[in-house]
Each structure stands twice: as structure tokens, then as C-alpha cells.
Amino acid sequence: MITNSFSSGQQDPKHASGIKTESETSVHKLVKINNDYLMNELYLQSLSSGKRLTELEPGNANFNYRYGVALNQTSKYLEEPITYLKKAAEKTSSKADMFNPNEKSAPTDAIYLYALALHRFGEIDEAIDNYKKFIAVAGNKHPLYNQAALNLTQAENAKNTIDNKEIKELVPLNTSINTNTSEFAPIVSFDGTNLYFTSGRPWTKDNKENQIDPVTGTYYEDIYVSSLVDNEWTAPEMIGFCSPSENEASISVSVDERRVYIYNSETGNGDIYYSNFENGKFNQIKKLNNDNVNTEDWQTHYTVSPNGKMALFTSNNPKGFGGLDIYMITKNADNTWSAPVNLGPEINTKYDEDAPFISFDGKTLYYASNNERSIGGFDIFKAEWKDGKFINSENLGTPVNSTYDDLFFSITADGLTAYISSFRKGGHGELDIYQVIFNESNSTNSVLKGRIYLTDGYETIPENIAMQLKCIDCSDEEIITLLPRIRDGKFYSVLEKCKKYELKYINSVSGKEIAIQNFSTNCEETFESIEKELGIEVDENREISVSQLYTLRGSVFDKETNAKLEGAEIEVQDKNGKTLYSVYTRKDGTYVSNDFKGLKLNSNTTCKLIINKPGYISVSKDVAFVAGSDRYIDIEPIGIEKSKAGKDLGKVMVLNTIYYDLNSSYLRKDAKKELDKIVQAMNLNPNIVIELGSHTDCREDDEYNQWLSDRRAMRAAEYIKKRIKNGDARITGKGYGETQLLNNCGCEEADDSNCSEEQHQMNRRTEFIIVKE
Incomplete structure (x- = not known):
């Protein structure tokens, strides 16, 4: 059994089965009442009489033992039993009869329970003693000798435990999730936006209150789900099939969140049930139809791998290694499950x-x-899959594991965030749910993150849409069928590295193809997320058609340092130059545009992006795309440079060489095309002032070269002046002749040089030097 704390907690006073006049009742009568509760393991109900006995005789080791035993089973806080068990452990006898009202000593067990309470609370040295x-x-x-020996080993492990350096921090969830009752069995969706868990909290549904378990004296447990919105967990909602008079405990959830697996103790020794999400809600639970899983033994857990090909379950089958063991079944070609x-022994031990x-x-x-290898109670371990089995089991260490029970580890697809349930010092009470934040992802997977969204106002994602994922160049030609989550249309799949894929959307009822998207995974040993989205509309006959929105996405970086730039403005203009809107880059330098709406499938669309950032030279980029089945239009990263005096604007704009005809200063068509880039840049940057410098090579005499460069500079500057705002004040032309050669290609006599034509070409240039920002 995992822990009695799963169904522990203080009883609501109005439901208590307490003693009405205990203050006036004799010690003998109180002992008799207390005996009845303890012999029937009604620990919560025994608290009132047990506490009264310790008040009447504070030094009585037997009475302190009785109350300590009850607190050990029911207390919300680990420190509560310690005071009473310490008094009990100070006077013990192997012959003590705890049920005798005249007994003053405690059984020897009191020493063990005191050590256990200290261990759970983290007082390791005293626990070991x-x-x-x-x-x-x-x-x-x-009978407790072997358990005490195990606990001693675990306590000694706790003294030598090492913090897991991969973990950044462990954080308890907020009070909308954690209460002073037990919250446990957290299951996070692989994208980290939904959290399923079990809680024994009070509720009202259809004017019916959930009831108190007559054995434990606590509320029956139910399954809840909460969503992550703006980095906060929303108020949990109870799943509809929950009953006010039964315990339901979540144990796992399918990738598409259309099936929840449940542990139910009402049949056999405890069996696995499930509920499917259909017609907008979870159905009533059904027993899992697998005789190899649900047997006469005790089955506590069941989970299916994300690819659906493997399932693991736990059972106390007497043929196992001892206690609860983990078993594996795999899916056969005919869709049945193996034995x-x-x-x-790599995983299972003689313990649980x-x-x-x-x-x-x-x-x-x-x-x-x-x-x-635990440091106290249940610890979280991990093992790797290799050569058809799980091997190399290792303890996750602290802070994930504590000196009491830590269970139900689940982790997101990117490997950055996990959740556990734990009963530890400083909690809200009993088992709480904690978030485990890793420093960085150890995952090297490529992951498909898809989403289907509605554009016609239809309220829910239709249940008759499915995706078929096919790896085009994999050795395995299997087609994987994916289903979207109904609540938000998202779907996920792990992908092979360095492969090409086809993602086909179909009507799962008619088989009709809706759309196809193609993509490739990278070959790098790092985590990769590939996002695919499809907009649809549904007609009155529930026929599905593509109704895609289109979104530009890209990034901006500093061209000189390659640093990603936050806060750069991306101004989006239509084909006529009208500004539509602006978006800004995020911390990682990325941006996502607003949606382009109303575009017909396979139509051609153009727009322009203007990139602005204070201290940088603004640039523009023309964008053209075909409105296909992919929502996102990926734009190549855009580099921008800082604006500073002395920088050549022509190099920033990556101008081609400006050519003139021989001995001519008249502008050619190809030269005007390059000058238009400078015009555009100066209109985008209205504060920039430049000097246009024209340079020649050394051939011809100095006086002629100076005259020719002056004429060329004047004509180019005049061309630009007429096309920019306040042109007279913002650009001047100056000829330099052959006075600023870039290499050693000077001429001692006219036309006399040993340099190649390419070397002379370097000196024949036009520069656009920024003189004022």
C-alpha cells in the first residue's frame, strides 16, 4: 500500500462521530471507547478520546502511544505525532497491554513509530538512533523488524543524498490546487497546459454534496482538471463522471486527453477503469477489458505510452519479486495486447x-x-529504454525526493517541467502537488505540436477529424493516426530526426482528405518543436473544409554581434504601402504577425515588413507567399546594424556595384536601381545625413579623375535628393578621384600598373558614408 495519508485528514465536525461528554467520562470508559475505534482502525474517530486521555494523564506512555498512533495515520502535518510518540518511546515494555486502562507503559512499537515520525519530518540523526x-x-x-531495518537504510541514505544539479527548483502549486486535504496523482498534459489530479475536497454538484467515507471520516476522492492560463493554474473543475459516494483516482491520461484511466477499489482487490471523452463530455467509467491486467490481484496503476504501442501496469501478483511490481504489455499487429x-530486477524489487x-x-x-535506495518512503526513480527493456535505474535525488512519500511523477514533452505529489515538511497539509523545474531540457527529440482551430464560430472541435502522420523516408512505413484534443484542437507526436514527413488531415468518418502539410526535422541533437496549424470550418452537415488564417513569423538579430534583438518593431504594410499594424520582437528576438484573413487557398499574396529599432538603421523586406495549407509563413532571420557616423549605408543595404559608362557621369538604369535602395533607406531613416563619395582608380591623369568623380558624385546625389524628404540638407556629393585607393594599385604613369582589372575595380566605387545619425 502506498500510504494511508491518501485518505487521511481532519473530519468535518458536523459529520464527526465523537464523544459528547468525554470531559465527564471516566478514564476506563474513555479507554474502552478508544479501544473500539483503534481495533477497527477508525483512527480519525479515535482522536477525540485519545487526546482527552493524554490531557487527563500527560505522562502516561500508553495514552501518548494511542494518540500518537492515531495522529501518525491521520495528521495533516508531519510534526504533530512527534511529541506524543516521544513520551511513549521513553517508557516501553514488550509485555505492555495497550488495551488495559491501567497500563502505564507503551509497546515496544512506540520506539519504531517515534523513529518513523522523526524520519518523515527530516530529523535524520535522531531517527537513526x-x-x-x-x-x-x-x-x-x-513483525516490524524488517521494516525498521529498511527504514534505517533509507535514513542513512538521506544523510548522504546529493542534490540533483539538473533541477532548478521545486515549487508547491497555488492554493486553488493544494488544500489542507490530500491532492495527489498529478498528470500533466505533454504541452504543460492541463493538469489532472485527485483530491478529497468538499464539493456541491446538482445540489448534491459529496459524502464522507464512514471508514476514513474524510470526503470521497474525485478527479479534477486545471488549465494553465497566463502562467497561473485556474480553479479546478471536477470531471463529470465523479460520484458523491465513491472514490475515483486518476492514474493516467492519453496524449489526446480523450481517455482517462482510473483506479477503482470497488471491484476485486482494486482494478483499472477508464472513461472516454465523447459528445462533449467524459462518459461513465468502464472496467478495462483486459484479463491480463485486471486480475484477482491488486492493480493500482496503468499507463499507455504516447505512441500507443506499450502499456505498463502495477500488480502484487505473487509470482513477482515482492509487493507491487511493474509489468509491461505491448500491442500486437492485430491490435490486441501481449501477455x-x-x-x-533492474526495476522491480522485493518492495513496492x-x-x-x-x-x-x-x-x-x-x-x-x-x-x-530510497531516502524515506517512496522515492522517484528513472530508467532508460535500451535493447527492448528499461535499465540503469537511478534515484532522482533531492529536491524531488524527500524523507517521506514522493510519487506520481509526470513530465512535459520538452523535459523542462514535471509534477509530483509529496507529503513533506512545509506543505499545505497531507499530500500536495509540486512543480519540478529543470535548468534545461535533456530532450533531443523532434516533436510535432499541431493545432486545429475553427474560423467560423463553431463552438467545439468536431470529433470526426483526424490526422495521419507518415514518415516519407523512414524504414518503418507505418502511418500513425493522431486525434486532436477536443478542448483546444491540439495534437502531438514524437518524430525521428533528419526525416521528411507528410501530415494528412482527414474526415475520420467519410475518409475524405481535407488538407496535406509537409515538413522535415533537423539533424541536430537538440530539442526541436515543429508547429503545424490548420484552420477549418464546419457546415450544417458537419462536413469539414479548410479555412486557414496565415501568420508571418521570423526573428531579428544584430548583424555585427548576432545577438537576438528584443523590442524591434515589425511594421507590416500591404502591397500599396499602407501600414496595417505593428508587432514587436520578444526576448528571444522572434516575432509573430497578426493573422492574414480572407485569403483564398492557393492565392498569391505580397506585403512589406519595415524593421525599426532605436539606435539601429531601419530596413525593409518584401514578402511574397502562396496561401497554402500551412498557417505559418517562415521569414528568414533579418539582421540590422547600429546607426553610427562613419558607417557606409551602401554596405548596410548590400548594394551592387554602381556602374557608369566609360568616361561618363550619366546614371545607367542598373545604377538607378541601386540608388533607389539608398532612397528607400533614407526615407525609412529620416534623421540620417550622408556624404556620397565617388572614387576612381589610378588610370587616367589625376585632374581628369577628380573631375569625373565630382560629376558622378553630383549626379548620384541629385538623383537621391529629389526622392527623399529634406534632401538638400541630408545628402552631399563629393568626388575623391584616385586619392583614397583601397589597395596598392597606384599608377606611376597614366595607364601604367601591374594590377589586375579586379583590383582596379575595388577602387572604382561609390560610398554612402553616414555623417550624422
Whole structure:
């Protein structure tokens, strides 16, 4: 069993089955009442009489033991039992009869329970001392001897544990998720936006209150879901199939979130159930129809790998290694499941293994175990998939693991965020849910993140749309069928590196093709997210057609340092030069435009981007695209340069060489085309003042070269002046002749040089030097 704290907690007073006049009742009567509760394991109900006994006789080790035992099973806070168990452990006897009202000593068990309470609370040195004391006093025939020996090993592990350097921090979730009752079994969606969990909190549905479990005295447990909006978890919503008089516990969720798997203890020794999302809601739960999983043994957990080809479940099958073991089944070619296979000694021990979770790429198994490598109770472990089995199991260390139970690890596809449930010092009460934030992703996967969205006002994603994903150049020609999440149309799949893919959207009822998108994965050993979106509309006959919106996305960087630039303005203009809107780059230098609406499929569209950032030279980029099936139009990264005196604007704008006919200063058509780029740049940057300098090579005499360069500079400057605002004040032309050669190609006599034509060409140039920003 994982922990009694799953169904622990303080009882609501109006439901309590307490003692009405205990203050006036004799000690003997109180002991009798308390005995009845304890013998029936009604620990919560025993608290009132147990506490009263400690008040009447504070030094009575037996009474402190009784109350400490009850607190150990029910307390919301780890420190509460310690005071009472300490008093009990100070006076013990192997012959003590705790049910005798005249007994003043506590059973030897009190030393063990005191050590356990200290261990859970993190008082490791004192816990170790008391474990050793109990082992010495009790002897190896005591029923708790083996458990005490295991706990001692775990406590000694806790003294030597090392922080996991891959983890940045561990954060408890907010009070809309965590309450003073138990919250456990968190399952995060692979994109990190939905969190399913179980909680025994009070609720009202259809004017019906959920009820109190008569055995535990706590509210029945139900399954909730919360969404991440603006980096905050929303108020949880209970899933519709939950009953006010039964426990339902979530154990796993399918990738498309159309199926929830549930543990139900109402049949057998505990079996696996599920509920499918259909017609806008989760159906009533059904027992999983697999006799290899649901047996006469105790099954606590079941999870299916993201690709649907493997499932893991836990069972206390007596043929296993001991306690709960993890078993694997795989899907056959005919869509049936194989016989179970025990994961073997790499994973399973003679202790309990529970709550398996398979990473998005199927390469890592996370699970909980209370084995000899734990630091207290259940710890989270991970193992890697290699050669058809999970191997190399290792403890995740602190801060993920604590000195009490840590279970139900689940992690996002990018490997950056995980969630666990844990009963530890400083919590809200009992089991709480914690977020595990990693420093960086260890994932090297390529992941498809897709989304179907509606453009016609239809309220929900139709359930009859599906995607077929095919790797075009993979050895495995299998076509994978994907289904979108109904709540937001998102879908996911892991991809192979360095491969080409086809993503086909179909009507899953009629088989009609809706659209096709093609893409490739990169060959780098880093995490890659490939985003694909398709806009659709649904007619009155529920026929689906493409109704795509189109979005430009790209990035801006500093051309000189390659640094990504935040806060650069991307001004989007239509083909006529009318400004439509502006967006700004984010911290990583990326931007996403507003949607282009109303474009017909396969139509040609053009627009212009103006990139502005204070201190930088503004530039423009013409964009042309075909309105195809892909929503996102990826623009090549745009580099911009800082505006400073002395910089050549021509080099910034990447001008081609401005040619003149021999011995002529008249502007050719190809020269005007290049000068128009300067005109555009100066109109985009109205504060820039430039000097246009014209240079010749050394051939011809000095006086002629000076005259020719003056004429060419004047004509080019005049061309620009007429086409920019305030041109007379912003551009001047100056000829330099052969006075500023860029190389050693001077001429001692006219036409006398050993340089090549290419070397002379370097000196025949036009420069546009910024003299004022």
C-alpha cells in the first residue's frame, strides 16, 4: 500500500462521530471507547478520546502511544505525532497491554513509530538512533523488524543524498490546487497546459454534496482538471463522471486527453477503469477489458505510452519479486495486447514499485519505489529504454525526493517541467502537488505540436477529424493516426530526426482528405518543436473544409554581434504601402504577425515588413507567399546594424556595384536601381545625413579623375535628393578621384600598373558614408 495519508485528514465536525461528554467520562470508559475505534482502525474517530486521555494523564506512555498512533495515520502535518510518540518511546515494555486502562507503559512499537515520525519530518540523526534502539530491543522476530531495518537504510541514505544539479527548483502549486486535504496523482498534459489530479475536497454538484467515507471520516476522492492560463493554474473543475459516494483516482491520461484511466477499489482487490471523452463530455467509467491486467490481484496503476504501442501496469501478483511490481504489455499487429512481462530486477524489487510514467519519446521510465535506495518512503526513480527493456535505474535525488512519500511523477514533452505529489515538511497539509523545474531540457527529440482551430464560430472541435502522420523516408512505413484534443484542437507526436514527413488531415468518418502539410526535422541533437496549424470550418452537415488564417513569423538579430534583438518593431504594410499594424520582437528576438484573413487557398499574396529599432538603421523586406495549407509563413532571420557616423549605408543595404559608362557621369538604369535602395533607406531613416563619395582608380591623369568623380558624385546625389524628404540638407556629393585607393594599385604613369582589372575595380566605387545619425 502506498500510504494511508491518501485518505487521511481532519473530519468535518458536523459529520464527526465523537464523544459528547468525554470531559465527564471516566478514564476506563474513555479507554474502552478508544479501544473500539483503534481495533477497527477508525483512527480519525479515535482522536477525540485519545487526546482527552493524554490531557487527563500527560505522562502516561500508553495514552501518548494511542494518540500518537492515531495522529501518525491521520495528521495533516508531519510534526504533530512527534511529541506524543516521544513520551511513549521513553517508557516501553514488550509485555505492555495497550488495551488495559491501567497500563502505564507503551509497546515496544512506540520506539519504531517515534523513529518513523522523526524520519518523515527530516530529523535524520535522531531517527537513526531510534531505529537502532528499536532493532536492538525488539529483536529479529518482531513483525516490524524488517521494516525498521529498511527504514534505517533509507535514513542513512538521506544523510548522504546529493542534490540533483539538473533541477532548478521545486515549487508547491497555488492554493486553488493544494488544500489542507490530500491532492495527489498529478498528470500533466505533454504541452504543460492541463493538469489532472485527485483530491478529497468538499464539493456541491446538482445540489448534491459529496459524502464522507464512514471508514476514513474524510470526503470521497474525485478527479479534477486545471488549465494553465497566463502562467497561473485556474480553479479546478471536477470531471463529470465523479460520484458523491465513491472514490475515483486518476492514474493516467492519453496524449489526446480523450481517455482517462482510473483506479477503482470497488471491484476485486482494486482494478483499472477508464472513461472516454465523447459528445462533449467524459462518459461513465468502464472496467478495462483486459484479463491480463485486471486480475484477482491488486492493480493500482496503468499507463499507455504516447505512441500507443506499450502499456505498463502495477500488480502484487505473487509470482513477482515482492509487493507491487511493474509489468509491461505491448500491442500486437492485430491490435490486441501481449501477455504481461515483469520489468525484471533492474526495476522491480522485493518492495513496492508503483506509479509508472513513460516520457513523450518513450525512452525514459519514471516510477516510485520504497526500496533500499530510497531516502524515506517512496522515492522517484528513472530508467532508460535500451535493447527492448528499461535499465540503469537511478534515484532522482533531492529536491524531488524527500524523507517521506514522493510519487506520481509526470513530465512535459520538452523535459523542462514535471509534477509530483509529496507529503513533506512545509506543505499545505497531507499530500500536495509540486512543480519540478529543470535548468534545461535533456530532450533531443523532434516533436510535432499541431493545432486545429475553427474560423467560423463553431463552438467545439468536431470529433470526426483526424490526422495521419507518415514518415516519407523512414524504414518503418507505418502511418500513425493522431486525434486532436477536443478542448483546444491540439495534437502531438514524437518524430525521428533528419526525416521528411507528410501530415494528412482527414474526415475520420467519410475518409475524405481535407488538407496535406509537409515538413522535415533537423539533424541536430537538440530539442526541436515543429508547429503545424490548420484552420477549418464546419457546415450544417458537419462536413469539414479548410479555412486557414496565415501568420508571418521570423526573428531579428544584430548583424555585427548576432545577438537576438528584443523590442524591434515589425511594421507590416500591404502591397500599396499602407501600414496595417505593428508587432514587436520578444526576448528571444522572434516575432509573430497578426493573422492574414480572407485569403483564398492557393492565392498569391505580397506585403512589406519595415524593421525599426532605436539606435539601429531601419530596413525593409518584401514578402511574397502562396496561401497554402500551412498557417505559418517562415521569414528568414533579418539582421540590422547600429546607426553610427562613419558607417557606409551602401554596405548596410548590400548594394551592387554602381556602374557608369566609360568616361561618363550619366546614371545607367542598373545604377538607378541601386540608388533607389539608398532612397528607400533614407526615407525609412529620416534623421540620417550622408556624404556620397565617388572614387576612381589610378588610370587616367589625376585632374581628369577628380573631375569625373565630382560629376558622378553630383549626379548620384541629385538623383537621391529629389526622392527623399529634406534632401538638400541630408545628402552631399563629393568626388575623391584616385586619392583614397583601397589597395596598392597606384599608377606611376597614366595607364601604367601591374594590377589586375579586379583590383582596379575595388577602387572604382561609390560610398554612402553616414555623417550624422
